[in-house]
Amino acid sequence: MMRARNGPETWGLVSRALHWLMAAGLLAMLPFGLWLARTQPSLGTLWLYGLHKSLGVMLLVLVLLRLVWHRLSPPPVMLSEGVAPWQLRLAATSHRALYALMLAVPLAGWSASSATGIDTVLFGRWTLPRIAPVSEAWDRRGFALHLWLSVALAVLVAIHVAGALWRHWGHRDATLRRMLGWA
Ligand code: HEM
Ligand code: HEM
Structure with a gap:
């Protein structure tokens, strides 16, 4: 029942957990992030920047693991019975775009952070390399990019969630249940 690998019609434990x-x-x-950007940096809030960066890099690692796992254990085919082709295309395209943004958002945050000249230190322990030159222009543009990619991510997530809820309550198929592991 609780399989680690994806089946032809089911999501395994690894994909669901990720x-x-x-x-x-x-x-x-x-x-x-929005809160951080609107707060005056101070010694008291410094650790929150560190926490945001550390969690962000962890999410970057998780999305890489997720992409590797897709190769090792391909996801089940999308449920399509009675669903309009444009909706299936929208779902497939938005999944690809969500992946692109899950990669691009933390990478933009990391490169913008690199440009500030302040080290990115994971959980106060591991210093990551700089992936952009220290420069005020990179810093400014990098954080602007980090913001706008995040906005795009939020919009796509809203569409994605609307689609999932529609499948569940409107179309009444097993799409949401199988991602929850209830089907
Ligand atoms: C998927 C992970 C991430 C998400 C969803 C995220 C989201 C956000 C958002 C929405 C903001 C507000 C931007 C603004 O209003 O200007 C922000 C700010 C920030 N992010 Fe991220 N972030 C992520 C990962 C990272 C990573 C990996 C780093 C660095 C290694 C980082 C560093 C920062 C910093 C330093 C700020 C504050 C910018 C400022 O004070 O203007 N973020 N983040
Ligand atoms: C930041 C939030 C989210 C992101 C980035 C995201 C991303 C994704 C991606 C990329 C897929 C494609 C399959 C995969 O690679 O795992 C997927 C599948 C799915 N997501 Fe999300 N998701 C998010 C939140 C949610 C939420 C809140 C719900 C439920 C209301 C949801 C419901 C589903 C369902 C049901 C599937 C399975 C689709 C299928 O079986 O074909 N997701 N999600």
């Missing part, structure tokens, strides 16, 4: 862990993490990181 999906929900990342969903929770990303949904928390969006307001967290």
